[in-house]
Amino acid sequence: MGREKELQGSLFAAVAFSLWGLLPIYWKLLNGVSAVEILSHRIIWSFLFTAGFLFFYGKVKSLHALFQDPRRMRFIALGAFFVSVNWLVYIWAVNNNQVVETSLGYYINPLVSFLIGVIVLGETTDKIKILSIILALGGVAVIAVGNGRLPWISLALAFSFALYGLMKKKAQADALPALALETALVTPLALFYILVTAGPGSAFGNAGVLVHFLLIFSGVATALPLFFFALATNRIPLSTLAFLQYLAPTINLI
Template identity: 40%
Template sequence: MSSTEKPALIGAGPLAGLGAFTIWGTFGLYFKQVAFAGPVEILAHRIIWSAVLTLVLVFALGRRKQLWALISSLKTIGLLFLSSLLIAGNWIIYIWAVNGGHALEASLGYYIMPLVMLTLGRVFFGEKLNRVQMLSVAICALGVLNLLVFYGHLPWIALSLSTLFAFYGVIRKFVPADPIAGLFVECALITPISLGYMFWLDRHGGAAFGTIGITQDALLIGLGICTTVPLVMFAYAARNMKFSALGLMQYLNPTLQFFIAVLVFGEAFTTVHMVTYALVWLGLGVYSWDNLRTARQNRRKS
């Protein structure tokens, strides 16, 4: 490499993923600040203001060509509409969980997500599972089964969050979309539904936006920034990382959620929870060890 040649950007994908999961891990604190609005209104504001912000970014960053490429393909629009429904479902469940006193179970969902991603990586992308990885999936499954045995029902919040977001990641890996333009199309496709709900809510006197105060309005508008930034990061990471590696990195998200739920929100952490989390952490530990071992072997071979 010559002295005038600039070195290639290394690790942009992993850095984007790290930033996304850190923001998501602390997002529950923001949702508590906008709890004066109902979960569906919060979701509507996330969608509307994210659409506005991403549209601005498309023009400011010169992504109009990429946007046109997306909207010119009916197949791509169909896939992005499906991904928009998946992420909206994930959003509304998480919003309801945090403001309904279930942030701890929500964190469990993001803990088991790497194993869901691992499984989907095998199904959709042919990423092989070795025996150690299959063992890690089985151990985490025992943790989920523990809650079923002691509480008599599956942790549906955790399972829904992990499954919806994992499938969202699958579709975004299939779609050859610019992260910003792709997110705009996703939000734009469901913005009419969100606007319709907001008009209906306002007409019936139930809207929080524009009725409480400027600070509260600003917080609701800010949902667009808090939503757009990590999703753009995640979309970029999903296109530039191995899918299973992206799942491994996301541990930071539920770890932050876990501590916030217990230490800040004061949610109960029972013995049953302790057993479940111990099994999940053990499974993830086995999975992480196997990934590190494989990486070291590959480095020695190269």
Template identity: 40%
Template structure:
């Protein structure tokens, strides 16, 4: 198997796991969102620590200690991913899986806007059209829900900001995930201790439930590591198309498995989001082909 095909395989599996993640989260009930989040953090640290021990990658900690700015950036990334994970779990447990899917559908459009605001990037007319259609979609969904889709917007903004911070840090996947989770580990352990002291912890209430909470670490880390393997092997246009696998599967889980409502107005809002993504994706593919053609036309300098 070529490296390109291996990369696409890694990406499909990663986004497929993310897409079916609501099914796993529902299995963790009756644990609340905060308890699930805390266990996800603690067991992710344990899982990635074991992985780093196997591949002998611990020396990176010494290098990180020499860069306080990087540590500050990691702390910011940790806070953002904690908000994202917590809101995602809350959305699933409160029977709003469809709205969590919406968050990841509009995520690419939010990331484009963050690029304009934070990196001073310029959008072409087609990209502005996609953003405008996406904004209209949010307005339609606000009328349908009777409120702004705050779960979707929080997921999109927190993950977009997290991606922006991660891009600037440039850390390897496993090492970055370990440090991000480690920053959150002490507060997570403190919360789990407080929950146990109150007698409200579900950990240990049954062998199956306890095992599922422990597996949260591997369930968190595995798709992230697969995604890193995909990102290193396939072009960004490929990643851009694959990223829609997860919200499509999440939407399917919400409507077909959990039987969440999809009234006509909500369907119209989603249709506008999909239209915006089609416009955005076509523009990205055209831009990618144009840049590739420009590189092919560049003269080759010889000595």
């Protein structure tokens, strides 16, 4: 059963990171919309999408159970913060032609996730994995030095997502209710931006049909890989998950 669970987790992770690898194509279609507005729509529509599935599958009671668990609530709230930071930096970078630096960030991210898994969570590893991480670290260092400046976008992406993964491991909550709660916690801020800050000058309501569709569907594009990622974190160690994370930046660069 342990082997089957690990295989399931690896498959879920591969699906999640493959979807993330394809997402830059999606966000480039929205390059006329501000990063904060896209982020706000991602949050709002993700919440509606996951909440709809909660009701459809009759998992609302699971959401109530999370509210009554302060420990899990704390980790889910922190996870919501870290993933929101990750989304904002990522969308801004892609829409400002920083695709290479975003890819570098997601090459650094597995290194951070691996170290968190081993040092913070005490996960066991082997010499082959350690050697692989050292070689990867060397390669990333060469690219970063060649860039000629501190890759702040890359570091922000790497650490925010690695910390999000840590919060998911700590929470160990059912994937769908946890994801619905994550988005619910930041939805009021997103709504405030859309209704008050963005106002009549926002893309939503002023742009064409395609932009409206892309903004609404961004909820599915956001929630689906996060759902598979949550399923994976509940099944395999963070240090193992780290190696599968290389799928996303590799697909980004292709």
